[in-house]
Amino acid sequence: MHPLLRVNGLRRSFDGVFAVREVDLEVPRGELRAVIGPNGAGKSTLFNLIGGQLRPDGGEVVYDGDRIDRWPSHRRARAGIGVVFQGARVFRGMTVLENVMVGAHGVTRSGFLGAVTRAPRHRREEREILGTARECLARTGLSAWADRAVDALPLGQQRGVQLARALCGRPRLLLLDEPASGLRAAERAELAALVENLRTDGLTVLLVEHDVAFVSRLADRVTVLDLGQVIAEGTPTQVRADERVIAAYLGAEVSA
Amino acid sequence: MRTTALVLAAAAAALALPVVLDGRQLGIYVLAGLAAMVTVGLALLMGFAGQISLGQASFYAIGAYTAGLLTVNGVPPLLGLAAAPVLAAGFAAVVGIGLLRLRGHYLAFATLAMQLILLSVLAQSEWAGGAIGLQGIPRLSVGGIELDEDVHYAYLVLAGLTGTLLVARNLVASRVGRGLRALATSEVAAGASGVPVGRYRLGVFALSAAFAGLAGGIYAFYLGYLGPGSFPVLLSVEYVVMAVVGGLGTVSGGVVGAVAIVLLVQVLNDIGTRPGMPSYAPSVLSYAVYGLLLVIAVLYLPRGLVPALSRRDRS
Incomplete structure (x- = not known):
């Protein structure tokens, strides 16, 4: 192989x-x-x-x-291919959970139209993304920070967020x-x-x-x-x- | 809870107002609503996707001309109105492929140039009525009922604005919305997380153009005539001021900013046209105040009215 x-x-x-x-x-x-x-x-x-x-x-x-x-x-x-950068490349202004959810982009597909119409398929996918993101946060030990603004985290944890984000893309x-x-x-x-x-x-x-x-x-x-x-x-x-x-x-x- | 109550109160006021306002005030209501539709789109573009457009009035103009030209040439008005956002979005998508390679100030100037070119093309095109513009646009009719009173247009604008707000709200809370907010802070990290940065930037640019185009379409039927002079660059600047004052990165900020600025402009117009004021007073006043407002907003309310107010009642 x-x-x-x-x-x-x-x-x-x-x-x-x-x-x-x-x-x-x-x-x-x-x-x-x-x-x-x-x-x-x-x-x-x-x-x-x-x-x-x-x-x-x-x-x-x-x-x-x-x-x-x-x-x-x-x-x-x-x-x-999942990537964790050296610098604090997190999405400022978003919560830790939202940051990680962005990572699911590669494995999901609903687009502008699904989002705007709130199609059933889109809602199902949203629930899946949320579930995966929570799992990835648990895995990296960041569950307690889920709803905090990512900017408020120290560097070490921000790198953890990046790792959780990468894992969320399976x-x-x-x-x-x-x-x-x-x-x-x-x-x-x-x-x-x-x-x-x-x-x-x-x-x-x-x-x-x-x-x-x-x-x-x-x-x-x-x-x-x-x-x-x-x-x-x-x-x-x-x-x-x-x-x-x-x-x-x-x-x-x-x-x- | 508190937000829901506020939204309900605002909706009730918006529904009740057209009934109690007099003729001139209704006109202001319609213009504020149209400006709010454009600004909601611009706030989405600037606040969530981090892109600046100094040419948003171009899309408003394209929507207006689309609706106007189609109906003047015999197309049913409703179809003309439906075509307005579609054409505006299509135009944005095509020019966006080139323009969106630019960032920051460069993008702002390129969109400004786009509007200047559009205006001069419109002024020289006979099919668009040239510098005089289009006249005799029929009024909008829905199912055989003609909308011929200002109060009808007030409700039409309200419906359009509601639709715009729903679309914006749903988008922001979605997978695509998260991708947009992500790429606004770090394109590199967004791309590495699977966000198709280029396509999303183009998509939100086209969506903001669609909002402006729809508002422009309504404007064409409301006024009944159009000219290149109806869409000055100052209008684009006005939208940016509205978006910044209301609060980028919030959906309701566009509405708050638009209403606040439209009311302020009315006050300024009253002052500028008092007897004894020089003839250039109204335009000088509005430019000066836009400039002043931008500076004040950036210095003291860098995130705009809506975030500033909502933070205050949380603490």
Whole structure:
């Protein structure tokens, strides 16, 4: 069976400077893959190329057998790619529950006409969306905040809202961009447990991360980027022992 | 509970007013209702989808001309009225494909330019009556009954406004409405959540145009004549002021803003046309007051009258 995600010779530059060059990557179904690298390694660019926030200059992104690198992001979401951004990309002015309900967009279809006429099918779908959203909030431990304005939540919880929102679209591939950054130790542990849990349920996860310790405990395999290129790939233990990785990035952190 | 009571009271007042108002006041009632229909659409566009239109009067004009031209050429008036929002929405959808690639100020200026172009095309088109405009538009008749009194039009406008408000309310509380509010704060996150950002922006632009088009259609039958001069750029500015003053991001804000501004303009007109006032007084006064109102609203009531008032009675 083909891998869920395959990236081939992917390239993207900004003002003539390569951010990602000739990156190859294969993520089999059910795997938790981490992509690590020092600042400026091209991690976020790669993330955005897969999620659909950026278009590549060359190369391809194949998801579940479809070439998706020219698809707009909403079409990728519909196909089952859920995204959690690093920044607080929540919908201000809406409640936590409403934020999560937006995530169901990819798996529902009623449009302007159904909404305006309140057709029975539309009302049924609204109830389903509400049910799914509440489940996702429960799963991320945010039920108590459901009716609060999302703006009032601290950063850690806002990231939880993003995760619940992504889950509400019933993804098959979950993209996480530095989900642990800015979190306190207890929040990190909770997040790690939750991601572990999602993987057990069969979700494929691509985790872009700076924090090596966080990744080592979680990931099945690790891909290391440096200067826009893959310099190593393997299990967390293999990667930690790789000399090029140590030279490029880990250095003292690992030997210590 | 309190909101329901307020809405019921407003509805009762709106139903009762046409009976007690005199002729001139009825005219104001009709104009306020039409402005409210346009503003509800604009508040949806600006408040929920985060897009600015400085050319909303174009869609009002297109609705009016559609209804006027069709009936002058023998199409049954009711059909002409039904065509008005459809054509306005269709026009918005077509120009929107290009315009909506723009954001913020650029979009505002592009919609303003759209209106200027439309006005000059109308003024030079013989089929549209040129600069003189269309005259002799028959009155609207429904099932053989001709609507020939102002009070009829007052109720027609009320019905149109009610429909507009229901559509807006249902939309806001739906999947699509949530998608619109989401894309207004973050297009990137909305897209990643599966919201087809481009299609939704176009959809809400067309819907706001449909509201304006319907109001324009009613206006054509109410007045019986139309000219390019009936749809100045100032009218578009007026709608923006109404939407901002009433409160973006609320459905009822459009109505509150429109009624407040129409009443204020009447007062200003009274002052501006007093004996001894220079002839340019009314227009100078209205421009100055629109500017002043916008500044005051943005400084002190950045979310508009409706949210400000409802917050006060909660605390």
